[in-house]
Amino acid sequence: MVPSVLPDGWAAVGGGYTPDPQWWRMEFTAPSGDVVLDQLPGTAADALADADVTAADDVDLTDWGTGAWSAYDHQGATVMAYDLKGSTVVLQGPDAESVRALAESLLPAEDAGEQEG
Structure with missing residues (x-):
């Protein structure tokens, strides 16, 4: 999954990206701090x-x-996970609002190319 547009x-x-095992990572800064998106094989239960x-x-x-x-708490940080076909997306950030804002912006990668610039 990729962000369609980043929040203000x-x-x-x-x-x-790591090919084996396949793992994607995107790192962002938000007004509240750092937010990370990881997509990796398996389920959220496996990843966490x-x-x-x-x-x-x-x-x-x-x-x-x-x-x-x-949704989860990880030592004061917020973690959200979403299972896709054969993989999971895990988001982590300093607070629920920031992590949710990133999750709301996400599109499956195959749909991202259909977005108008």
């Missing part, structure tokens, strides 16, 4: 199995085309 005051600051996270209430992003995201 945000900037892309880095990222990377060894993480020190505490489950929180799911976040419903149906109005943005993705549906329910699992």
Whole structure:
């Protein structure tokens, strides 16, 4: 998944790709701090199995085309995860509002090319 447009005051600051296992990372700065998007194989349960996270209430992003995201607290940071076909997207940032703002902007990569500039 890729952002369709970054929220006001945000900037892309880095990222990377690892082919084996396949893993994408995008790094952003938001007014509240750093926000990271990781997309990797497997499910959210797989990706977060060894993480020190505490489950929180799911976040419903149906109005943005993705549906329910699992939400977690990670040592004061907010983590949201969304399972796709064969992979998961994990977002992490300093607060729920920043992480949700990024999640609301995401499109499946195959749809991103259809966006008008």
